[in-house]
Amino acid sequence: MDESKKNLRRFTRMMDRMRKLNMSRKIPSIAKNEYEILGILYACGAGERTADGRPEENTPAVKVSRLAALMGVSSPSVSRTLRNMREKGFVCLRTDAADRRHTLVFLTEKGEAELKSCKKHMDRFALRVFERMGPEQVEQLLILLDRMIDIMEEELADAKKGDLL
Numbered sequence: 678m679d680e681s682k683k684n685l686r687r688f689t690r691m692m693d694r695m696r697k698l699n700m701s702r703k704i705p706s707i708a709k710n711e712y713e714i715l716g717i718l719y720a721c722g723a724g725e726r727t728a729d730g731r732p733e734e735n736t737p738a739v740k741v742s743r744l745a746a747l748m749g750v751s752s753p754s755v756s757r758t759l760r761n762m763r764e765k766g767f768v769c770l771r772t773d774a775a776d777r778r779h780t781l782v783f784l785t786e787k788g789e790a791e792l793k794s795c796k797k798h799m800d801r802f803a804l805r806v807f808e809r810m811g812p813e814q815v816e817q818l819l820i821l822l823d824r825m826i827d828i829m830e831e832e833l834a835d836a837k838k839g840d841l842l
Contacts, residue, residue: 704795710758715792718784738781
């Protein structure tokens, strides 16, 4: 087996190991997919509220179908997660007035607070990992990942829709 194929197998195994890390031990109050949804809603501005805590009429909302697409999962899967999140008070769900087939999702104050709390835990975890690696290795890792992402973006930009990568 040539060096490139060995590196590809090694890289694939590493990415698989990273994907399988059980980060829920660090933030036991929330599931991974709930954390991801909170992050998406926050980034989209879906947490803007009136003084009484309800979503404003012009608050950006995220459709369930859009969340599913961003997460790479089915809409029914996202809907199940959202029902649990609504019960916990993390999100508010509203039928889209313009198209009643769609459900709009908003971040609540409690959901935003949970996201910030989880992020604080994750940041502390990452800083401990960086500390153990040392500044030189962290810098080297970041440079290499940045370079890899640049190349991947270029490759994807060059590919036409439907092209086999």
